[in-house]
Amino acid sequence: AQSVTQLGSHVSVSEGALVLLRCNYSSSVPPYLFWYVQYPNQGLQLLLKYTTGATLVKGINGFEAEFKKSETSFHLTKPSAHMSDAAEYFCAVSLASGANSKLTFGKGITLSVRP
Amino acid sequence: DSGVTQTPKHLITATGQRVTLRCSPRSGDLSVYWYQQSLDQGLQFLIQYYNGEERAKGNILERFSAQQFPDLHSELNLSSLELGDSALYFCASSAGPAPTFGSGTRLTVV
Numbered sequence: 001a002q003s004v005t006q007l008g009s010h011v012s013v014s015e016g017a018l019v020l021l022r023c024n025y026s027s028s029v030p031p032y033l034f035w036y037v038q039y040p041n042q043g044l045q046l047l048l049k050y051t052t053g054a055t056l057v058k059g060i061n062g063f064e065a066e067f068k069k070s071e072t073s074f075h076l077t078k079p080s081a082h083m084s085d086a087a088e089y090f091c092a093v094s095l096a097s098g099a100n101s102k103l104t105f106g107k108g109i110t111l112s113v114r115p
Numbered sequence: 116d117s118g119v120t121q122t123p124k125h126l127i128t129a130t131g132q133r134v135t136l137r138c139s140p141r142s143g144d145l146s147v148y149w150y151q152q153s154l155d156q157g158l159q160f161l162i163q164y165y166n167g168e169e170r171a172k173g174n175i176l177e178r179f180s181a182q183q184f185p186d187l188h189s190e191l192n193l194s195s196l197e198l199g200d201s202a203l204y205f206c207a208s209s210a211g212p213a214p215t216f217g218s219g220t221r222l223t224v225v
Contacts, residue, residue, distance in 0.1 A: 032212050043117060043205060043216040051212050090158065094212065101212045102148065102171050105158040 002027040002093045006106035014114045019078040021109050023065075023091030026072065033074040034092040034103065035065055044090065050074065061085070086113045118142065119217035121206050127223045133194040136220045140187055140208030146170070147189040148214055149181055153202040164189055196224045 003026045013019055025031055032051045036044040048059025055067040061084075065076045074091060088110050092103040118141035128134055140147050149161040151174075160173035164183035175181075178196075183189040193200060201224045207214035 034213060036216075043119075043218040044207075045117070046213050046215070049213045101146070101209050101214055102160055102163055102173070103150075103214065104160065107157045 002031065002095055002104050004091050004093050004104055004106035006091055006109050008109060009107065010110045010112065012112040012114060013081045015083055016080050019063075019076070019081045019085065019111065021076040021089050021091075021111065023074045023076065023106060024072050025074060025091070025093045027093060027095060029095055032094045032101070033065075033067060034094070035059065035063070035074075035076050036090045036092060036105075038088045038090065038108075040087075047076070047089075081111075081113045083113050083115065086111055117215050117217060119206055119208050119215055121204075121217035121220050123220060124218065125221050125223075127225060128196060130196055130198060130224055132196050132224075133192065134196065134222065136191040136193070136204055136206075136222075138189045138191070138206030138208075138217060140189070140206075141210075141215055144208035144210045144215075145187065146209045146214070147183055147187070148207040148209070149175075149189070149191050150205040150207065150216075151202050152205060152219070158205075161191070193222070198224050200224050 005024045034049045035047040050067045058064045090108045091106045094101045120139040145166045148163045151159045161175040163171040181191045203219045205219045207216045
């Protein structure tokens with residue numbers, strides 16, 4: 001079975017500072033990895049995904065993540081935080097491809113951005 | 116708008132009652148997933164349907180059931196409701212590896 005660990009429940013950064021949200025996964029086979037964002041009272045929106053190929057993936061809103069197999073990690077970064085980035089962020093893993101993408105989520109990290 | 120439509124957005128009901136949550140997937144998506152989000156359990160996968168057939172089952176209680184209809188919309192039925200069933204229920208659909216989520220149905224059991 002696969003699992004996702006997101007250490008810590010809350011990260012606070014200043015506007016303009018680097019954002020780093022950590023995600024480690026456990027999987028017996030090569031995984032597909034995802035980051036989703038959830039704004040208050042909304043659904044989950046896909047930020048980026050890694051399936052195959054380039055290990056550094058770029059997503060929406062300036063976010064990117066790097067798949068590191070040796071470290072079983074898929075950390076999310078953004079060079080400069082914006083107030084609008086305040087939200088909850090979820091890392092997820094799946095083992096399937098195509099239309100059978102059952103996701104296993106981490107517990108989520110709340111990102112706060114200080115003016 | 117993600118293209119995945121969930122109704123109703125909010126539902127308040129009493130313990131012991133039965134409710135039905137509805138989901139219309141994005142046009143062309145054959146897979147529908149149901150997830151439950153609660154403070155205690157986080158985001159939990161409940162069940163997946165693909166083109167009308169059950170494809171995968173997760174942490175879904177026996178009191179809960181789902182189906183996907185020929186027009187691909189799906190319904191999640193929750194019965195004998197308990198206070199602990201209060202949660203946000205998401206539907207997602209996909210044609211590829213990254214499901215698209217609806218805005219959810221917030222269920223409150225009183």
